[in-house]
Each structure stands twice: as structure tokens, then as C-alpha cells.
Amino acid sequence: xxxxxxxxxxxxxxxxxxxxxxxxxxxxxxxxxxxxxxxxxxxxxxxxxxxxxxxxxxxxxxxxxxxxxxxxxxxxxxxxxxxxxxxxxxxxxxxxxxxxxxxxxxxxxxx
Amino acid sequence: xxxxxxxxxxxxxxxxxxxxxxxxxxxxxxxxxxxxxxxxxxxxxxxxxxxxxxxxxxxxxxxxxxxxxxxxxxxxxxxxxxxxxxxxxxxxxxxxxxxxxxxxxxxxxxxxx
Numbered sequence: 114x115x116x117x118x119x120x121x122x123x124x125x126x127x128x129x130x131x132x133x134x135x136x137x138x139x140x141x142x143x144x145x146x147x148x149x150x151x152x153x154x155x156x157x158x159x160x161x162x163x164x165x166x167x168x169x170x171x172x173x174x175x176x177x178x179x180x181x182x183x184x185x186x187x188x189x190x191x192x193x194x195x196x197x198x199x200x201x202x203x204x205x206x207x208x209x210x211x212x213x214x215x216x217x218x219x220x221x222x223x224x
Numbered sequence: 225x226x227x228x229x230x231x232x233x234x235x236x237x238x239x240x241x242x243x244x245x246x247x248x249x250x251x252x253x254x255x256x257x258x259x260x261x262x263x264x265x266x267x268x269x270x271x272x273x274x275x276x277x278x279x280x281x282x283x284x285x286x287x288x289x290x291x292x293x294x295x296x297x298x299x300x301x302x303x304x305x306x307x308x309x310x311x312x313x314x315x316x317x318x319x320x321x322x323x324x325x326x327x328x329x330x331x332x333x334x335x336x337x
């Protein structure tokens with residue numbers, strides 16, 4: 114199974130600042146998808162953003178953008194203008210047939 | 225509204241007992257998935273089903289069983305063979321092409337007492 118690595122167990126960011134959450138993956142596949150999910154303390158998984166391996170442009174969804182560097186096998190999530198409600202666990206996931214998740218990063222936004 | 229319903233939200237089981245977690249979706253999705261999440265960790269794939277009457281083992285299938293008799297339903301049974309079943313269980317579904325990602329249920333928290 115593909116290995117997805119999130120090296121930051123916890124991150125802190127000041128409200129209104131930007132933050133980057135790291136994600137790297139190990140694969141020999143050429144076609145795959147990369148996802149980011151947010152998990153608040155209530156437990157539900159909220160889809161944030163998707164990047165296809167053949168997409169030439171980095172994905173953006175509102176305040177979320179994905180910094181995709183295919184050669185480096187990295188798919189970092191950038192959250193701009195952090196809000197208190199962004200405090201949650203964030204998971205990177207790799208998809209090819211089924212979805213595999215990283216261990217997650219706990220983001221805390223400070224007022 | 226379409227979505228995935230997992231029940232119950234909290235479940236307690238005595239050691240040695242089997243227990244079944246329910247997952248129902250009305251999204252007309254072909255594929256369904258079960259994940260396990262332990263505290264402070266990511267999701268690990270237990271079983272998945274791409275079509276009715278067919279399912280495949282994920283990374284941690286031992287001690288679990290599933291069925292897919294209807295498109296809408298994908299129940300997970302945690303058997304007594306699962307040595308450490310206390311965890312948060314998430315069910316998900318997808319239509320196939322996954323640009324929109326999986327749709328997840330709200331989860332079932334299982335505790336062995």
C-alpha cells in the first residue's frame with residue numbers, strides 16, 4: 114500500500130495568518146488523486162480539496178490551496194487567513210482504487 | 225437530503241461478543257468503505273465494496289466481516305476475534321470518479337467494556 118507521510122503532528126498558527134500543512138507520498142503510479150480532509154472534534158470528515166496527478170495547475174478552493182510538486186511527491190495544504198474554526202485535525206489522503214490516509218496534523222489557531 | 229447514516233453513534237460491547245455497525249447511504253453510490261480510527265491517528269481501511277455482492281479486504285480486515293446485499297447498505301461486524309476493537313469507525317461511499325472525494329458518515333464510537 115502507498116505510504117502517506119504527514120510529518121507535523123501538531124501546528125500552531127495565529128488567527129488571520131497563513132499556514133502550510135505538509136504531506137508527502139510514496140508511489141510508482143502515474144495516475145492518482147490526492148485529497149485533504151478536515152476532521153473537527155465532532156469526528157466527521159469534511160472534504161477540502163482535490164488534486165489529480167495529471168492536473169497541471171494547483172487546486173484551489175476558497176481559502177484552501179494545494180501546493181502540488183509531483184516530482185517531489187508532495188501535496189502540501191495551504192490555508193490562508195486562518196480562522197478560529199480552522200482548528201481541527203487535517204488528513205492528507207492518496208487515492209488509486211481506494212483511499213489511504215496519513216496520520217494527520219492537529220492545527221490550532223490562536224486568537 | 226442525501227447522505228450516509230451510521231448507527232449507533234456510541235456502542236458498548238462486552239468482551240467476547242460480536243457487534244454489528246450499521247451504514248446506510250441514499251446517494252446511489254456504488255462503492256462503500258469502512259475505516260477504523262484510533263485516538264490521534266489516521267484512518268485505516270478495513271473493508272471496501274465496489275459493487276453489490278462483492279467486497280475486498282483492506283489493510284486491517286482480521287477480526288471483521290462485512291456484507292453487501294443491497295447497494296444502500298454495508299454493515300460491519302466486529303467479531304470476538306478482533307482483539308482490540310475499541311475505536312472510532314467511519315463509513316464512506318463514493319460514486320466512482322472521485323474528484324469530489326468520499327462522503328463520510330458521522331461515525332460510530334465502539335467501546336469494549
